[in-house]
Amino acid sequence: MSCEELLRALNEVIDDASALALYTEFADHLSGCNPCQLVVDNVRKTIQLYKSGEPYPMPAGFQDRFRDALRAKWQARFPNSKPQS
Numbered sequence: 001m002s003c004e005e006l007l008r009a010l011n012e013v014i015d016d017a018s019a020l021a022l023y024t025e026f027a028d029h030l031s032g033c034n035p036c037q038l039v040v041d042n043v044r045k046t047i048q049l050y051k052s053g054e055p056y057p058m059p060a061g062f063q064d065r066f067r068d069a070l071r072a073k074w075q076a077r078f079p080n081s082k083p084q085s
């Protein structure tokens, strides 16, 4: 199992409980792959934060920086698109 296969499988597991049959192969890869362990750990923390249901205040200026970063990514990916104002 490669990293790409694990990440694809991770999406399937999240989307479809029947894909839990992949679990054994998944666990095998994960036990020996630190980058994928970090990804899974991040997903787990995200789910925990989401489940706690507490709104988390954004740091000052985050919204502007986030919007600018998204806009830059969008422009890099779709250079011919018109900027949104």
Ligand SMILES: [Zn+2]
Residues within 6 Å of the ligand: 002, 003, 006, 029, 033, 034, 035, 036
């Ligand atoms: Zn991996």
